Amino acid sequence: MLHLRVISPPSHTTEAVAYLSDAPGVVNLVVMPGVASRPQGDVLLFDVTRETANDVIDRLKEMGLHKSGSIAAEKLDLVLSDAADRAEAEAPGQPDDAVVWEELAQRVADDSQMTWAYFAFFAIATQIAAIAVVINSPIVLVGAMVLGPEFGPISAVCFGLLRRDLRLIGRASRTVVAGFGVGIAVTFVCALVSYALDWIGPTSLDSHASVEFIVKPDRWSFIVALLAGAAGVLSITAAKSSALIGVFISVTTVPAAGYAALAIALGRWGDLGGSVAQVAINVTGMIISGTATLYAQRVLWARYGARYPTQLRRKLKDPHLSGG
Numbered sequence: 516m517l518h519l520r521v522i523s524p525p526s527h528t529t530e531a532v533a534y535l536s537d538a539p540g541v542v543n544l545v546v547m548p549g550v551a552s553r554p555q556g557d558v559l560l561f562d563v564t565r566e567t568a569n570d571v572i573d574r575l576k577e578m579g580l581h582k583s584g585s586i587a588a589e590k591l592d593l594v595l596s597d598a599a600d601r602a603e604a605e606a607p608g609q610p611d612d613a614v615v616w617e618e619l620a621q622r623v624a625d626d627s628q629m630t631w632a633y634f635a636f637f638a639i640a641t642q643i644a645a646i647a648v649v650i651n652s653p654i655v656l657v658g659a660m661v662l663g664p665e666f667g668p669i670s671a672v673c674f675g676l677l678r679r680d681l682r683l684i685g686r687a688s689r690t691v692v693a694g695f696g697v698g699i700a701v702t703f704v705c706a707l708v709s710y711a712l713d714w715i716g717p718t719s720l721d722s723h724a725s726v727e728f729i730v731k732p733d734r735w736s737f738i739v740a741l742l743a744g745a746a747g748v749l750s751i752t753a754a755k756s757s758a759l760i761g762v763f764i765s766v767t768t769v770p771a772a773g774y775a776a777l778a779i780a781l782g783r784w785g786d787l788g789g790s791v792a793q794v795a796i797n798v799t800g801m802i803i804s805g806t807a808t809l810y811a812q813r814v815l816w817a818r819y820g821a822r823y824p825t826q827l828r829r830k831l832k833d834p835h836l837s838g839g
Contacts, residue, residue, distance in 0.1 A: 516591045516599060517568050517615065521559040521575060522551045522584040531559060534574055540567030540606045542598045556584050562591065562599060565613040566606040572617050588618065614752045614812050622751065623674045626667030627687035634697045636664040637769075641698030642705055644773025648726050649719050656726055656770050663769035665694055666747045669798065673748060673805035677813070695794065698769070699776045706780035717781055720774075729770045730778075730789035732796045736767060740800025747801065748808040768797045 523531050528546070535541050545560040563571050568588070575586055603610065644659035646652075671687035674680075709715045728736075775790035777783070 516562045516564055516594050516603070516610075517588045518562050518591050519560070519571070520585075520587045521561075521580055522554055522556045523559055523580055524554075524556045524583050525549070527578055527580060527583065528557045528559070531575065531578060531580065534578075535559065535561055535571070538563075538567070538571055538574070540564035540602050541571060542602045543596065551584075554584055562594060562596075562602075564603050564606040565610040565615060566608045568613070568615045569617070572615075588615075608816060611753055612812075612816065614809075614816065619674065619752060620678075623667075623671035623687070624683070627671035627683060627690050629690050629693055633664050633667075633690070633694060636662055637694040637698040638701040640664070640769045641702045641773045641776060644770040645702045645706060645777050646773075647770070648729075648774050648777060649715055651726060653726060656729075659769050659773065665691060665768055665798075666801070668694070669744075669801050670748060670751055670805060672802055673744075673809055676802070676806045677809045691798065695772050698772050699779075702773055702776035703780050706777050710780060715777075715781070717783075720777060720781065720783055720786060726770070726774075729767050729774050729793055730786050732789065732793040736793060736796050737800050739767070740797040741804040743797070744801030744804035745808045748805045748812075752809070752812060767793050771797070 521531065525548075528548070532544070532546055535544050541561050541563050543560075543562045547558040547560070549557060551558050572586065572588070575581070580586055640659045640662035643662065644656060647655035647659060668687040668690040672684055672691070675683035675687060706715065771790045771793040775787055775794070778787040778790060
């Protein structure tokens with residue numbers, strides 16, 4: 516469930532409370548008149564199921580409470596309440612399948628921003644990838660995949676395509692390109708220093724069968740990118756996800772960027788072409804599948820999730836009703 520805190524001007528409170536008192540999925544409603552000061556107004560506290568959160572938030576926004584007051588939400592990890600259990604059982608669909616679109620919009624908007632932390636993670640991940648190539652270590656390469664932060668803005672591009680938000684698409688695309696640019700530039704400089712110190716040489720990229728796949732894109736590269744994009748979107752929209760999904764999301768993007776930086780520093784222009792192609796194929800594949808996954812989630816929930824029979828859900832959740 517989600518916990519919402521709403522600051523409402525007194526002129527809107529009666530309407531808001533009347534709606535929340537009867538809204539499906541809303542429980543534990545608390546009204547505290549006149550306690551808010553910035554902005555001034557009444558505070559409404561309540562819990563809502565993920566399945567009905569979009570309808571509730573949209574209705575509160577229609578009342579203008581996000582402009583004249585405030586709407587804030589946070590995820591609840593533990594709720595011990597019979598009323599909450601009943602609300603969850605009666606809510607349409609399954610909570611793990613419900614996408615809270617305002618929550619996702621806020622997340623991708625944050626992920627599309629250029630920050631020092633984003634560039635730092637990108638530079639570190641790209642350098643680790645380059646080192647993995649030099650020492651021919653798939654294990655170290657996985658470390659670069661874990662650190663790679665590129666899926667954040669890529670998911671923002673997917674969301675922008677779904678919403679047809681050209682500003683978000685443009686901002687997120689610039690963030691992706693800038694991240695790869697900074698990561699490759701920093702790694703290129705480090706590679707030049709390593710070359711001057713005689714730590715690497717023209718043959719440093721030879722006979723690295725374990726990591727050569729990152730500069731040899733093929734049909735499997737595109738299929739992996741499609742799967743990674745779908746997994747990545749599910750990891751940021753589902754109520755439950757694995758932190759290790761980030762390993763698969765970053766596969767062959769940051770590693771290929773690290774390889775590209777080394778190829779430039781060592782003058783291996785043939786390898787550079789393969790690295791750039793690998794990055795392009797993977798980013799394109801993730802955008803295609805990520806956007807398609809978001810679209811499928813929106814359509815399937817609207818057609819099926821929200822219409823899941825209440826009595827059947829109760830039987831599935833209650834072993835006594837289902838005969839178990």
